[in-house]
Amino acid sequence: MISSPTDITAGDVAEPLAVTPPPTHGPTVAETLRRANRSARWQVLGWLVLAIAGLGAPWVISLYQLQLAQQAMIMGLLALSIGWLLRQTGQLSFGHAAFYGIAGYGTAYVAQHADLPIGLTLLAGIGGGTLAALVVALVTIRVPGIAFAMLTLAIGMLAWVAGGQLHSITRGVDGLNVQLDGALLGKDVVMYGNPVEAWPLVWGVLMTVMAALWVLSRSTWGRRLASIRDNEERMRFSGYATYWPRVVAFTVSGLVASIAGSLNLVTTSFISLTALFWSTSGLALIVAVIGGVRSVLGPPLGAVLFILLQNYLAGSGNHYQAVLGAVLIVVVLVAPGGCVEILERAFTAVTSRLRVRRDQPDPSTVPHSTQGGRRAQAR
Amino acid sequence: MFVQVLNGLAFGVLLLVLSSGLALIFGLRGVVNFAHGAIYMLAAYVALSISDRTSFWIALVTVPILLAVAGLLVDRYGLRFLVGRSPLDMVLLTFGITFVVADVVQTVWGTEARTIDPPAVLAGTTDLGLATYPTYRLFVIVMGLLVCAGLMAWLKFSRTGLFVRASGDDRVTAGAMGVNVDRVSATVVALGFGLAGLAGVLAGPYLTLSPAMGTEILITTFIVVVVGGLGSIGGPMIAALLIGMANALATVQLPTLAAYVPYLLMLVVLLLRPQGIAGRRTAL
Numbered sequence: 001m002i003s004s005p006t007d008i009t010a011g012d013v014a015e016p017l018a019v020t021p022p023p024t025h026g027p028t029v030a031e032t033l034r035r036a037n038r039s040a041r042w043q044v045l046g047w048l049v050l051a052i053a054g055l056g057a058p059w060v061i062s063l064y065q066l067q068l069a070q071q072a073m074i075m076g077l078l079a080l081s082i083g084w085l086l087r088q089t090g091q092l093s094f095g096h097a098a099f100y101g102i103a104g105y106g107t108a109y110v111a112q113h114a115d116l117p118i119g120l121t122l123l124a125g126i127g128g129g130t131l132a133a134l135v136v137a138l139v140t141i142r143v144p145g146i147a148f149a150m151l152t153l154a155i156g157m158l159a160w161v162a163g164g165q166l167h168s169i170t171r172g173v174d175g176l177n178v179q180l181d182g183a184l185l186g187k188d189v190v191m192y193g194n195p196v197e198a199w200p201l202v203w204g205v206l207m208t209v210m211a212a213l214w215v216l217s218r219s220t221w222g223r224r225l226a227s228i229r230d231n232e233e234r235m236r237f238s239g240y241a242t243y244w245p246r247v248v249a250f251t252v253s254g255l256v257a258s259i260a261g262s263l264n265l266v267t268t269s270f271i272s273l274t275a276l277f278w279s280t281s282g283l284a285l286i287v288a289v290i291g292g293v294r295s296v297l298g299p300p301l302g303a304v305l306f307i308l309l310q311n312y313l314a315g316s317g318n319h320y321q322a323v324l325g326a327v328l329i330v331v332v333l334v335a336p337g338g339c340v341e342i343l344e345r346a347f348t349a350v351t352s353r354l355r356v357r358r359d360q361p362d363p364s365t366v367p368h369s370t371q372g373g374r375r376a377q378a379r
Numbered sequence: 380m381f382v383q384v385l386n387g388l389a390f391g392v393l394l395l396v397l398s399s400g401l402a403l404i405f406g407l408r409g410v411v412n413f414a415h416g417a418i419y420m421l422a423a424y425v426a427l428s429i430s431d432r433t434s435f436w437i438a439l440v441t442v443p444i445l446l447a448v449a450g451l452l453v454d455r456y457g458l459r460f461l462v463g464r465s466p467l468d469m470v471l472l473t474f475g476i477t478f479v480v481a482d483v484v485q486t487v488w489g490t491e492a493r494t495i496d497p498p499a500v501l502a503g504t505t506d507l508g509l510a511t512y513p514t515y516r517l518f519v520i521v522m523g524l525l526v527c528a529g530l531m532a533w534l535k536f537s538r539t540g541l542f543v544r545a546s547g548d549d550r551v552t553a554g555a556m557g558v559n560v561d562r563v564s565a566t567v568v569a570l571g572f573g574l575a576g577l578a579g580v581l582a583g584p585y586l587t588l589s590p591a592m593g594t595e596i597l598i599t600t601f602i603v604v605v606v607g608g609l610g611s612i613g614g615p616m617i618a619a620l621l622i623g624m625a626n627a628l629a630t631v632q633l634p635t636l637a638a639y640v641p642y643l644l645m646l647v648v649l650l651l652r653p654q655g656i657a658g659r660r661t662a663l
Contacts, residue, residue: 092467139650146411146466147653150605154645157598161638279594282474289471319486325478332472333460 040218047214051207058196066195072307073206074264075287076300080206081256082281083288083299084213088222089249090229094281095136095152098159099254101276103129103261105163105170108178108271118182118189122266126258132159133254137247153278160276175272178265189266198267205263209256210296216252217296225249286328292338301339381509383627389516391623392523393582395616397596398603399530400574402615405604407547407567409466410458414473415575416597417480422446422579423588424488427495435498435584443576450572454565477593485590495583519581526577527616534612543567599626602645607655614657 027035058066082096107125110116116124140151163170170176180189185201192198216222228235228242236242265271274280283306284299291302306324313320335341397419404412422442429438453476461468496502497515504511534540545553546563554560586592603622607615622641629637648655 086467090465090467092470143649143653146470147605147609147649149411149467149470150601151646151649153598153601154642154649158639158642158646161642165635165638278598286471286474286478319482321478321485322482325475325480325482328475328478329457329472332468332475333457336464336468 043214047207047211051203054203054207055200057203058199063195066199068307068311069304070195070198070202070267072303073202073300074260074267075284075307076303077206077209077260077263078257078280078284079288079291079299079303080209080213080296081253081260082285083291083293084217084256084296085250085253086285086288087293088217088225088229089246091246091250092146092149092285093152093250093253094149094278094285095154095156095159096254096257096284097276097278097280098136098156099129099133099257100261100264100280101159101163101271102132103258104265104271104275105176107180107262107265108176109169111178111180118180118184121180121182122184122262125262125265126255129258129261130251130255133258134247134251137250137254141243141246141250156276156278156281160273160278163273163276170273173273175270178269178271180266180269184266192266193269195267202263202267205259206300209259210300213252213256214296221245286324290324290327290331290338292340294337295340298338298340305339381507382512383631384624385510385512385516385520387624387627388620389519389585389623390626391620392520392527393578393585394596394600394603394619394623395527396523396574396581397578398600398607398615398619399527399612400571400578401600402604402607402609402612403530403543403567403574404571405609406612407543408454408458408469408564410469410473410568411466411601412473412571413470413597414453414476414480415571415600416593416595417477417484418446418449418572418575418593419579419582419596420484420588420590420593421480422576423495423583423592424484424493424579426580426583427488427493427588430495430583435495438583439577439580442580443573446576446579447569447573450569451565453572454568458564458568459561481590481593488588490590493588495588497584501584515584519585522581526574530574531612531616539563539566599641602641605645605655606648608657609655611655611657614655618656 057069061069078096078100081099082093085096086092103125105125106128107122110121110124111118114121114124136152136155140148140155143151164172182189184192187197192201217226224235224240225245228240228245232242261275264275287302287306288299289302290305291300292298309323309327310320313323331338335345337344397415401412401415404410404415425445426435426438426442429441457472457476458469461472497518501515501518503514505514505517534544542553542558542563543566545556546558546560550560553563582592582596599622603619604615606622607613607618622644625640625644626637629640
């Protein structure tokens with residue numbers, strides 16, 4: 001016990017006064033930012049490599065495979081629109097087939113009834129789908145959670161019923177064959193019926209959309225959206241608008257679905273009522289989830305896997321539905337981040353293993369027990 | 380007109396049995412069971428096979444039990460792991476089940492439309508004074524109403540029913556008061572699947588069996604549950620009868636608009652009252 005100041009010697013106070021760093025819980029802000037920047041740099045680089053490498057696909061794979069790939073990319077676009085909405089706003093849409101279909105039918109209708117250049121025709125179709133998305137968003141966006149999913153389902157089904165009733169425009173289940181004409185990006189639009197000709201367009205559109213959505217997610221606006229998703233009330237109380245950002249996000253996602261719809265018409269010259277049915281949305285959603293909705297790479301990856309699977313199983317009694325369902329169940333239970341998460345986990349496991357090996361001074365002098373310990377630590 | 384009302388009632392009662400299962404699963408598990416339509420379809424096809432070999436009555440008893448067991452398994456090995464995660468994960472899980480079941484049905488029973496013959500006692504028509512009406516449909520009406528009355532009574536008066544309602548209202552508190560919430564949940568999911576199975580068997584001799592029957596009725600059932608109110612049992616019962624009637628009457632009176640009616644009804648109800656006619660806001 002200290003009775004008087006004189007009892008205190010320099011040695012006694014030195015210990016307790018020594019500045020100890022505050023206890024750290026996880027990485028500091030600076031470290032997090034540095035990591036995010038590093039990861040962003042890698043992602044941009046990866047995107048560039050992928051975009052350029054993908055253009056070479058027609059020289060590497062056969063015509064049939066290219067056709068499948070093209071199908072996968074268009075489905076990937078639709079999946080991306082639903083997946084991005086789910087990731088960014090937490091809202092599950094079962095109605096995106098409506099925008100996909102409206103854009104397709106809109107493009108077909110304008111092409112048949114108005115003598116516009118092909119570029120404007122496509123814009124009209126895409127604009128129609130996007131406008132429909134905006135109207136739907138304005139009305140429904142306030143509805144919470146699961147009711148929102150149901151509501152989009154009802155709206156999608158309304159569009160489907162309407163499509164069936166407007167037989168003169170849609171030709172119902174028989175489908176509509178459309179001859180587009182004019183020059184698009186320096187090529188006659190008929191040429192895009194050939195996958196080799198269409199590939200750069202389809203690939204370019206997908207890559208651009210992926211980049212745009214990635215940038216949007218990382219922007220201030222995208223982060224605000226994510227905050228609204230996590231706690232809407234808190235954002236509203238902090239003075240942020242929560243209605244309009246979500247309306248815009250839904251419209252953007254509808255725009256992407258519309259682009260997919262028009263692109264589908266350009267490459268296949270055909271559209272039928274199936275495009276509007278809710279199973280189109282459902283399938284795109286499954287594909288997005290299997291691929292992983294946490295990144296923009298996931299949904300297209302899921303679409304590629306789906307088309308491969310469907311094609312691989314087509315020969316053996318066509319059980320792709322059962323396999324797809326089973327894969328979905330397993331992914332939901334085991335890896336909610338989808339295939340991208342599985343890949344990331346594998347990547348982290350490999351790199352941490354490599355890092356351990358690099359840290360070791362000399363494997364021959366280190367006893368076995370320490371090796372195991374280090375490896376366990378790194379994990 | 381009288382016959383139309385009876386038709387509406389028959390379809391409404393079928394929806395009633397189906398949607399009370401869906402409402403039950405949603406109310407307690409918080410799961411929007413997208414597999415409900417597929418289970419209903421599977422039940423109808425299994426009933427087809429059983430009644431071909433033995434009799435319809437055996438199918439009527441065994442199929443709901445079989446599917447209740449399937450429900451137990453789904454709860455035990457699927458839904459239980461997703462408690463505490465986003466409710467959308469459960470939607471996706473049941474959505475996956477839909478695909479698997481659809482494939483199984485197509486593989487085992489083929490894609491062409493089939494029908495189940497009603498048993499001899501119910502095959503003819505009955506004279507009701509005002510009109511003659513197919514006996515089987517009357518049976519559906521009576522049977523469905525009895526089952527739903529039984530369900531309501533069970534929920535309201537029995538001890539397990541009390542546990543079910545308590546766990547649906549507040550899982551944590553019910554657990555703290557000594558209710559085995561996991562077991563109650565499993566019971567409810569099993570019961571919901573069993574009810575979907577019963578609806579499937581009842582629908583067999585009444586509607587046509589096809590691989591599309593599940594998705595078609597699933598949407599209608601969703602509409603019933605949403606209009607009635609997510610998280611309530613009584614609301615969907617009213618809504619089922621309403622929509623059954625609206626469906627039967629609109630088909631005759633306004634054939635061109637009939638297809639829109641249920642979706643428009645759902646749209647209007649969700650926009651004006653997202654929790655449905657009798658639902659509670661907290662259920663969302």
